[in-house]
Amino acid sequence: MANVTVIGAQWGDEGKGKIVDWLASRADVVVRFQGGHNAGHTLVIDGKTYKLSLLPSGIVSGTPSMIGNGVVLDPWALRDEVAKIEGQGVSVTADNLAVADNCPLILPLHRDLDALRETAAGKGKIGTTGRGIGPAYEDKVGRRAIRVCDLAHLDSLDAQLDRLCAHHDALRAGFDQPPVDRAALLAELRDIAPFVLRFAQPVWKRLKKVRKAGARILFEGAQGVLLDVDHGTYPFVTSSNTVSGAAAAGSGLGPSATGFVLGIVKAYTTRVGSGPFPTELEDEVGQRLGERGHEFGTVTGRKRRVGWFDAVLVRQTCAISGVTGIALTKIDVLDGLDVVKICTGYRLRGNVYDYLPSHAADQTACEPIYEEMEGWQGSTAGARSYADLPAQAIKYIQRVQELIECPVALVSTSPERDDTILMRDPFED
Ligand code: GDP
Ligand code: IMO
Ligand code: MG
Numbered sequence: 332m333a334n335v336t337v338i339g340a341q342w343g344d345e346g347k348g349k350i351v352d353w354l355a356s357r358a359d360v361v362v363r364f365q366g367g368h369n370a371g372h373t374l375v376i377d378g379k380t381y382k383l384s385l386l387p388s389g390i391v392s393g394t395p396s397m398i399g400n401g402v403v404l405d406p407w408a409l410r411d412e413v414a415k416i417e418g419q420g421v422s423v424t425a426d427n428l429a430v431a432d433n434c435p436l437i438l439p440l441h442r443d444l445d446a447l448r449e450t451a452a453g454k455g456k457i458g459t460t461g462r463g464i465g466p467a468y469e470d471k472v473g474r475r476a477i478r479v480c481d482l483a484h485l486d487s488l489d490a491q492l493d494r495l496c497a498h499h500d501a502l503r504a505g506f507d508q509p510p511v512d513r514a515a516l517l518a519e520l521r522d523i524a525p526f527v528l529r530f531a532q533p534v535w536k537r538l539k540k541v542r543k544a545g546a547r548i549l550f551e552g553a554q555g556v557l558l559d560v561d562h563g564t565y566p567f568v569t570s571s572n573t574v575s576g577a578a579a580a581g582s583g584l585g586p587s588a589t590g591f592v593l594g595i596v597k598a599y600t601t602r603v604g605s606g607p608f609p610t611e612l613e614d615e616v617g618q619r620l621g622e623r624g625h626e627f628g629t630v631t632g633r634k635r636r637v638g639w640f641d642a643v644l645v646r647q648t649c650a651i652s653g654v655t656g657i658a659l660t661k662i663d664v665l666d667g668l669d670v671v672k673i674c675t676g677y678r679l680r681g682n683v684y685d686y687l688p689s690h691a692a693d694q695t696a697c698e699p700i701y702e703e704m705e706g707w708q709g710s711t712a713g714a715r716s717y718a719d720l721p722a723q724a725i726k727y728i729q730r731v732q733e734l735i736e737c738p739v740a741l742v743s744t745s746p747e748r749d750d751t752i753l754m755r756d757p758f759e760d
Pocket of ligand 1: 339343344345347349371374375623624625663664743744745
């Protein structure tokens with residue numbers, strides 16, 4: 332039976348949460364496989380809004396949810412998020428949430444370092460979410476992370492703390508900061524350990540079992556391919572692999588398990604934080620799209636940068652991530668425009684490019700080449716059938732799929748769960 336892997340195919344905030352929630356009712360389990368609480372996934376169900384950062388978006392529909400080993404887990408953020416969502420009437424228990432016991436932890440010292448670096452970088456900052464994501468992944472590959480399973484062995488943590496603190500104390504000294512307070516850190520870990528350990532288990536083993544039983548697995552990506560640490564607009568990226576292939580390594584299943592790769596694509600483009608953005612609009616059209624699309628970050632509340640749809644980027648991210656089909660979201664935000672533009676190539680130092688070059692300076696210098704299309708005055712907002720869309724909107728969708736060389740499987744027409752048009756069921760592939 333088919334599994335589905337949902338990934339963001341732009342710079343994040345494409346509407347992954349909405350689509351995962353919508354698909355979750357047909358999945359047996361939802362799994363997060365990378366990133367951390369830098370993600371902000373919004374679900375709107377019957378007018379009620381849920382904002383999730385660490386919890387998989389299946390949790391609201393009651394679908395068993397798992398946090399895979401590829402995620403960096405801030406245990407205090409998890410506790411807060413569970414409390415918040417329980418306050419909204421969603422229960423989170425060991426029956427519907429599992430956390431991989433080999434997840435590395437985000438500690439307060441990671442958050443400190445993230446902030447210290449960003450402040451020191453001034454104008455050259457990445458514009459991170461300040462959640463400690465980068466420093467936590469660095470410690471993971473540096474083999475000095477404290478992991479979920481360590482929470483059951485806090486009495487024998489000394490050697491690991493030596494390694495971790497030796498590294499961080501040196502970095503902190505460079506910022507005129509005192510050494511890590513080991514006793515305080517240990518006390519905080521002791522305090523949070525029972526909460527996390529109730530969900531901890533070898534997620535790979537659970538997934539092996541459900542897969543063998545023929546269950547449908549829905550992998551939920553965070554961020555987007557342009558924020559991927561290898562394939563994104565480096566160094567203005569996050570610190571994990573956000574591409575579909577990460578679903579296998581980040582959950583403990585082989586690559587064949589990823590199934591249908593559903594790329595979530597906004598009908599225009601947004602970006603939060605610093606870095607190149609060829610189709611960015613700094614005029615009243617950008618202002619209008621930002622307002623209509625409520626483009627403010629779920630996690631930090633920052634205003635998102637807004638621009639026209641960039642088909643070059645999405646063609647590239649779909650290829651890199653092996654996207655089977657896309658979900659085109661927020662088409663309703665383009666309603667009422669006289670003209671819509673799509674970027675089909677770049678002009679760079681006298682040459683035309685059909686891809687985004689790797690160097691940040693070249694990316695910044697890329698000038699978009701636009702194709703203009705007539706807009707539509709009718710409304711797509713809330714449409715639930717393809718036939719309800721204005722003819723020009725259909726033309727736009729068709730042109731998008733031609734240019735990105737990838738079919739449209741779903742169209743989303745509002746934040747509400749059911750305002751979704753299904754053209755090709757990813758689970759039935
Ligand atoms: P994610 O990070 O990819 O899950 O996306 P976010 O939740 O950060 O941002 C997407 C925003 O757009 C959220 O506020 C959603 O409620 C909203 N949204 C999702 N799909 C649609 C849509 O089709 N139309 C409109 N107008 N809003 C949408
Ligand atoms: P979702 O899952 C949009 C961006 C940050 C910054 C860069 C690095 O909601 O789509 P980090 O804190 O990860 O070290 O920041 O990545 N970023 C996101 N942008 N959506 C996200 O997640 C993001 N997660 C990180 O703004 O530019
Ligand atoms: Mg988001």
